[in-house]
Amino acid sequence: MAGNTFGNIFKVMTFGESHGEALGGIIDGCPPGIELDFEAIQNEMERRKPGQSAIVTQRKEADEVQFLSGIFEGKTTGTPIGFVIPNTNQKSDDYSHIQNTYRPSHADYVYEKKYGIRDYRGGGRSSARETASRVVAGAIAKHIIPDIKINAFVSSVGELFIDKPYQDLDFSLTESNPVRCPDLATAAKMEEYIKTIRKEGDTVGGTVTCVIQNVPIGLGEPVFDKLHAELGKAMLSINAVKGFEYGSGFCGAKMKGSEHNDLYNPDGTTKSNLSGGIQGGISNGMDIYFRVAFKPVATLIQKQDVLDNQGRIIEQQGKGRHDPCVVPRAVPIVEAMAAMVIADFYLLLNKVKNI
Amino acid sequence: MAGNTFGNIFKVMTFGESHGEALGGIIDGCPPGIELDFEAIQNEMERRKPGQSAIVTQRKEADEVQFLSGIFEGKTTGTPIGFVIPNTNQKSDDYSHIQNTYRPSHADYVYEKKYGIRDYRGGGRSSARETASRVVAGAIAKHIIPDIKINAFVSSVGELFIDKPYQDLDFSLTESNPVRCPDLATAAKMEEYIKTIRKEGDTVGGTVTCVIQNVPIGLGEPVFDKLHAELGKAMLSINAVKGFEYGSGFCGAKMKGSEHNDLYNPDGTTKSNLSGGIQGGISNGMDIYFRVAFKPVATLIQKQDVLDNQGRIIEQQGKGRHDPCVVPRAVPIVEAMAAMVIADFYLLLNKVKNI
């Protein structure tokens, strides 16, 4: 089945290409009677949108979300919430040079082969611009779980990384710098590094860490829809993501059981939390934390060999306005997807509990 | 919604607790007219089952799958395939000591809190025994994609790892040793290490790498059901998994775009394959490869502090027969889940293509 739907109880379907008329989506299953904070929703849009600082792409996109249904006098009604984000800044001519070529490590080639046709303007559906719709849905999802705190931040850029446990970070600093790294000393180095990369016409990868706090016990549906399995799918569905780990993650694979086990306190909390707040696919009430790996953006403002649709390798220079490093703008997207997953399981849990 | 269903076109629902009457499942959507190789199916069961060597648990489980429907004169009929795997070796008394206690880093506690009731015998539904049903489904899925080669193997145990690219490995050696590591020198060290760990009553984690070859272009359904997102979810749903990465994975997050991009050959293949055979969530025809991190088994044959249901911390010694290292037995499970994901998208692709 076509894969543009996410979630079960809180269900979201999205549409939209980078340079079409508009992006948008429908949220079905949002509980009724929720007073929406439209400023908070638009604020999430601003965090994701390009042109916010010197280290992200300078494209201007208004990214204003218009709600078309499901809301009456400021409150959700329980009916589907339709929304659109008009594409106001499509410079399609920027992209005419890629009409017949497939850029390395882009989705151009596979879209052409899979569908036999593609909207080549700005990457079409494969553009990260698609994530704008996710941010809208995530911002609404956050209204369902106001007591659960979701904080994502940039934890590494290239070889630079925060050398502290998340417990030592002040999440209120995340938005204080353009990298969205709450460790200010590291943030400064990252910013400098991204500027250098940008001057080279190159790009660089990084990681985003997300911490979810004040989580009720019981979220997650084994055996296939485990909480971390859905979080992992959600994150891996974001453009440019190459890996996901939660709790001890890949490090845990090197450890012994006697080191790794989280011993209990009498109240059911645990002394350590290598489990990352999830046991057997179900939240245990401790902090959930996970890390998401993003590859470097594939579009370079350097000359590069590309393939054309005649099977020729030709040299091409990237044009347009692209991000030298995707992770600062990925932070609100990671949070949005996390909010959608948590809200979905939260709604389901309430059901199960109330029988 | 309860999470015991996997897949869309090739859909599998499973049931069963470790010490109930039986495990089993239903496969709905298997195409008709496929001649099943029952020996191959049972062989996959043998690979997963305990008691195969000195480095895995010595529990004896027959693990014989009985097919109840959907097959006529040896061929699939297109109707649902029901199957059961009787639990013949339930020593329930082995588990009476855990009736009122929650073992560290086990699912005991969250099942009790989520459901208010649990089958404590052998972990119940949270037991890795559940994966036997997955192996049956995966073995049947392999029949749908006979030309696609799926090879998983143990790539690390604790700090020991294969120091070679997968291209230099001979997958036919994977089954030649109890660790299921195709690099024999490393395999020998791993085996030795696991034996040591076992003597200590301890356990150790590891990683499984999986390589999928001869894949058609076009598998995967953006934007949410990307091929690697579904593979990631599938792997993360396996017991004890803490992380998933494909292609360059977490290493890719440290790289520059100019290093990371996979340049094309004129035929559409790529010179490098840091992408791991997937672009924009769609297979590009190159090898797919990914790595799965498993934590150390939580049950130790050492004394450990556990929580009881009166809120007391008491010392307990693990009993029963447990794996000192889960990864050798995880190899067929990883392959099974990969086969289910690939078969599901393969069936869907054929549809899309033939309009």
Add this chain to the structure above:
Amino acid sequence: MAGNTFGNIFKVMTFGESHGEALGGIIDGCPPGIELDFEAIQNEMERRKPGQSAIVTQRKEADEVQFLSGIFEGKTTGTPIGFVIPNTNQKSDDYSHIQNTYRPSHADYVYEKKYGIRDYRGGGRSSARETASRVVAGAIAKHIIPDIKINAFVSSVGELFIDKPYQDLDFSLTESNPVRCPDLATAAKMEEYIKTIRKEGDTVGGTVTCVIQNVPIGLGEPVFDKLHAELGKAMLSINAVKGFEYGSGFCGAKMKGSEHNDLYNPDGTTKSNLSGGIQGGISNGMDIYFRVAFKPVATLIQKQDVLDNQGRIIEQQGKGRHDPCVVPRAVPIVEAMAAMVIADFYLLLNKVKNI
């Protein structure tokens, strides 16, 4: 997608052919902690099974359901409930004569054409024996909604019908006669008529009416998953069903709005109930009632022209033990499907309410 799954929150997948090893299914999403009344479940099986009286088929089937998982010490655990119903009385030789022929108005021909292969013994998957699994699932669903009363009964056989509103019937009489018609005078005529039909080697159709009482307001999910739309689908999925109507049904299509509208009482109940307890796809708290049309069983114990797989029309005499009229045995099946639909929406409603 293959269509052997029913329901969303209370989800059921079934398998099984008439003459295979066993029928069975999995129920996923049954809330935990429910004490099951196994006698009540088996009793539903007895109501459906053949050989109960002189007017139904004399096949003997034990129809004993075995539960394999999801139940611990008599209570549901919230994990999937797997069950099997062994086929103990398969007389496959009875059916060898139909191996190469397609009986009129049977599914033989379409199964052969759709799947290219079919289990011809007793109709295989298309046999009404498949409904045994539905009855198990329905019996468990009834445990979730103990306060909601579901009463189905035979309302017509051929041209004979109950000439009273359901309010004038005593549902406790339904099981008092083999026709399952609570109007005893009509029941006697129906029984006589079915015996006559049987002697002729013929069959006859009929209708089943179902009344659902004590229903909470709010069940149903517009705009596609309206309560009556799901009830309709559920009923139409039962073998031999040709039509479904609720409330005023087809009669309502002849009426004027001024006659048809149900005027309110001050407490929100309505004076009349032509709506059948559902407005806009949502239960309004009044009685839900609907009527289901069953065609006459296609297998006759008369000579009939059949088609063989060489394209020849040949005369054939039906063998085996068949029902002259399907509606008496359909009563528990209609109730089971209704219970599954109501329980599914009930679980969802509770969720929505508790935000």
Add this chain to the structure above:
Amino acid sequence: MAGNTFGNIFKVMTFGESHGEALGGIIDGCPPGIELDFEAIQNEMERRKPGQSAIVTQRKEADEVQFLSGIFEGKTTGTPIGFVIPNTNQKSDDYSHIQNTYRPSHADYVYEKKYGIRDYRGGGRSSARETASRVVAGAIAKHIIPDIKINAFVSSVGELFIDKPYQDLDFSLTESNPVRCPDLATAAKMEEYIKTIRKEGDTVGGTVTCVIQNVPIGLGEPVFDKLHAELGKAMLSINAVKGFEYGSGFCGAKMKGSEHNDLYNPDGTTKSNLSGGIQGGISNGMDIYFRVAFKPVATLIQKQDVLDNQGRIIEQQGKGRHDPCVVPRAVPIVEAMAAMVIADFYLLLNKVKNI
């Protein structure tokens, strides 16, 4: 789960209230490379929209569909097709009188009780205006199955009905009269009758019959997702529908098997077609035909007792512009839903066949 999604392979999600900003939807799973006939799509919109003749409501709605994505240079791209239909003619003041009252046999009351909040303007989500989105999706679905002919028509209004088998009708006459009845003599009587009803400020019900021709063998997925079960659900999900029957329908329930069975011709077609083109839930290649019962529109332009939200019964006169008989405008909606069901199964069938 919220119920605003329809279909599996060809999946449609809709949104929109009668008097909100816009209606709309997303179609996910439409195959790529289809050249869309936008005139044909808009033409379907015109057939559904109000104000077309003297016997339907005189509301003016532009009902212009705007496509926002999934189409490139006039062809579908395989990505989701987002569309909106702006609400240009919302006279919200027309509806202020119903803000605090519940009209008999309307959804007002149950929406208020289920969701605790409702957009009372024009019925909100429960308005038949919602079906505009269905017509868009159906018009696109028809592009997938160009060889399959779907013809719906008004077969009865009140007590007036077409007294001929559908084989004797000329479907090209359906659009020749405002009732959409291809039997012109009956059409004239129906038109006269509806005008009378209208003058009375009353409404009347009716039936729509739909015939689907040139259907491939094999559509439908037993045992739950039988072709007629999905068609039934689709039809029952349309506003005001009270019943569905296919083939012999409720009449079949009165017949004997010896009368009802459809004998074969040597080529696999059948001499009669009481089965209605479906056996065991699978299309058999014969014409599919079914009948849908619509109740009279609940809103009367007469005085009527209504309930207010203080539990008082008060007299109220319907205002606004309403249909005296819904069936003429229901014809394109029935066709649209039929097209969606058939296209969905058609896409799935192709998959199964090409393994």
